Each structure stands twice: as structure tokens, then as C-alpha cells.
Amino acid sequence: MPNAPSSSRVDTEAILNGDRAAFEAMVESETSRLFHIILRYVNDDEAARSLVQETFLQAYKNLDSFRGDSKLTSWVIGIGINLARSWLRKNKRQQPMDEEAMERLQPDFRFGRYTGSFEPWDPEQTAERTERKKLVHKALDELSDSYREVIVLRDLEERSTKETAELLNISRGAVRVRLHRARQALRSLLNPHFASDFS
Amino acid sequence: MATFLTEWRRRWMLTCKEVNGFLEAYVDGRLDTATKEQFERHINGCETCRTYLQQYRATIDLVKEADPVNDHPPAPSDALVDETLSFLRDHYEPPTNNASS
Incomplete structure (x- = not known):
């Protein structure tokens, strides 16, 4: 199931200016997509739900560090991927191959x-x-x-x-x-x- | 003569190893017409490569079949959005600039 980018509800400028409503609009439009990516990484429903929340929180707290060299939604997905990686390292039962x-x-x-x-x-x-x-x-x-x-x-x-x-x-x-x-x-x-x- | 044969071979024949190196591009539909023709000519005449391509494609299909998202409704989950917004509102720090709410 492809996940075509759909950033129509993402007002990057407003979000970077601290508009919380704009940030929450992004949360509404991107939650499903982010959940799917993270679920595909961790294959654990509960963990994926929790990681989605943590991703948006980290994104909100670190908006200052967004450099604008990618789309804001890609930057958020990058945060989600990093959190999913950390979760896998802590929770994966078998050692990945070298x-x-x-x-x-x-x-x-x-x-x-x-x-x-x-x-x-x-x-x-x-x-x-x-x-x-x-x-x-x-x-x-x-x-x-x-x-x-x-x-x-x-x-x-x-x-x-x-x-x-x-x-x-x-x-x-x-x-x-x-x-x-x-x-x-x-x-x-x-x-x-x-x-x-x-x- | 040797140069001619080398050139002829380069144009018309690929080794199994070269075909293997093109698998990802072939499956992705990225090979140019000439290379695709060479690739398919080799595949048609080489049972080993044909079987390997079948397994390579089946691997991709099996990964797609095992997609954890298949077990979830494709539509956005309103409940998850609500949970996430509620979580964020509990954790927002006081706005430092012109936050709207």
C-alpha cells in the first residue's frame, strides 16, 4: 500500500512560527502515515502507537533544529525512524547479522x-x-x-x-x-x- | 577480431553475474531498452537465472504479504490522532513565541 505524500494540510511556515494549531493539523494529517512506517519497522502495534506520540513530541520540542533542507514531514518521519531504530535495539530478541x-x-x-x-x-x-x-x-x-x-x-x-x-x-x-x-x-x-x- | 568478438559479446551476451547485478533495476523497471533486451534474452535461455529471478520476485511478494499494516485498517485512525493530540497537549511546554493556543 503506497503512501503518497499528502502535505496539503501542512503549513510549514506557520508551524515554524510556533502556531500550535498548524502543528496539530500536521499531526492530524500525518499520524496515519507515520504510524504505518513505524509499525513496519517495529511490527508491534502498542509500541508503534507510543512511538508516534513520542515522534510528534520530539518534533515539536525540536522545531528550532529543522534546517529546511527537506520537507518538514520528511524531517518528522526521520525522527520517527530514529526512535523506531532505538526501540528495535532495546527490544529485538535476536542479534542482527553482521x-x-x-x-x-x-x-x-x-x-x-x-x-x-x-x-x-x-x-x-x-x-x-x-x-x-x-x-x-x-x-x-x-x-x-x-x-x-x-x-x-x-x-x-x-x-x-x-x-x-x-x-x-x-x-x-x-x-x-x-x-x-x-x-x-x-x-x-x-x-x-x-x-x-x-x- | 578479438576486439570485435569482445564488443559483440558485450552487446549481445550477459553473464549470470551481470544479470544478477541488473535484477534490482529490472524489477524496478529502470533498465534501458537495450539492456532490458539483453537481460531478457539471457533469462529466456538460462534456467538458473530464470529460477533465481522467480525467487527474487517471490521474496518481494512475500515481504509485501507479511506487511504488518495489512492487519490494520488503511484509513487514518481517528482514535490514534486523538490519543496523540491528547498526549501532546499534556506534554507541551509553555509557548515561547506567538503560538496560537
Whole structure:
């Protein structure tokens, strides 16, 4: 479900001038979008609700530090992402993988060809929907923040590479590389569960 | 002759590794026409790459299917907006300039 920017109710100038009603209008128009992003990060309804409130409070208290080099709503989302990251670090049960482990989940090549072979997937035949979701969340939890967040922003939020790069403060090239590596790592983690068994 | 063959190969043939490097751009619909043709020519003739592409796409679909937001109504949650505004009003500091309320 894409989240197209809808900043029509955001009067940045009034907000920066201390107009509380304008700030609250932004809260009304952006709460749902922010909740979805944070929920996609933390996958915990209660935590996401609480983090939304904390995000707007931090934004309100720190309006002075908004430099205007992005949209105000993007700046607020950035605060939400940082809070979601902190929450994940404190509450995630499993240790995210390091770069070495990530590398092991990328395909190997020899003379330009894959060294391994692949069986077609048939996820709907090999696992029930609830089970599939559980497996995907477990795999996502194994990714480090920097990989997980590009999956959230590009594949779930369906934000453009440009928007993702701006929100994460990285280059567009870095977004593309991380996204590709993250998808390949997820593919490797999910492969044992979804490869068809033709034997 | 060697240069000609190298150029011919560059134009017409991609290795599996090169195809893998184009996957993200292909799925995103960002490949230019010529590269897309090369990519698809390789995929059509290479079962390994075809299966890998199927798994790569299925991975994206599975991630979308597992989206936590699917379990929530898509419309803005008035209750959450009310909770958030109430939370903020409890925590606002006294205005320092021309705040309107």
C-alpha cells in the first residue's frame, strides 16, 4: 500500500512560527502515515502507537533544529525512524547479522555463473499464510537496521529510491545496493522453506 | 577480431553475474531498452537465472504479504490522532513565541 505524500494540510511556515494549531493539523494529517512506517519497522502495534506520540513530541520540542533542507514531514518521519531504530535495539530478541554473515547469504559466482542451482518456489503450496508471514518476519529480524529499513521504505512503503535516500541520508546508489543485498539475503533465508520438493 | 568478438559479446551476451547485478533495476523497471533486451534474452535461455529471478520476485511478494499494516485498517485512525493530540497537549511546554493556543 503506497503512501503518497499528502502535505496539503501542512503549513510549514506557520508551524515554524510556533502556531500550535498548524502543528496539530500536521499531526492530524500525518499520524496515519507515520504510524504505518513505524509499525513496519517495529511490527508491534502498542509500541508503534507510543512511538508516534513520542515522534510528534520530539518534533515539536525540536522545531528550532529543522534546517529546511527537506520537507518538514520528511524531517518528522526521520525522527520517527530514529526512535523506531532505538526501540528495535532495546527490544529485538535476536542479534542482527553482521556484514560477514550478510555476505554469506549473497550468491556465489564462478566464471560469471552461479555456483549453486535453484529450485522454483511455490510458497502458497509449501506454507500456510500465517506461517509464511512468521517466516518472513523472522528473516527480516535477522537483517541489520541498514538493510531492514530499505526493505521497509522501498518494498513496503513503496517510496522511490530518491525519497528513501533522503529519509536515510544516504546516496541513491547505496539505497539500490542495500535493497538488492537485503532481498538476496532474505531469499537465502527463506529458500529452505519455500523451494518446491519435486522428489 | 578479438576486439570485435569482445564488443559483440558485450552487446549481445550477459553473464549470470551481470544479470544478477541488473535484477534490482529490472524489477524496478529502470533498465534501458537495450539492456532490458539483453537481460531478457539471457533469462529466456538460462534456467538458473530464470529460477533465481522467480525467487527474487517471490521474496518481494512475500515481504509485501507479511506487511504488518495489512492487519490494520488503511484509513487514518481517528482514535490514534486523538490519543496523540491528547498526549501532546499534556506534554507541551509553555509557548515561547506567538503560538496560537
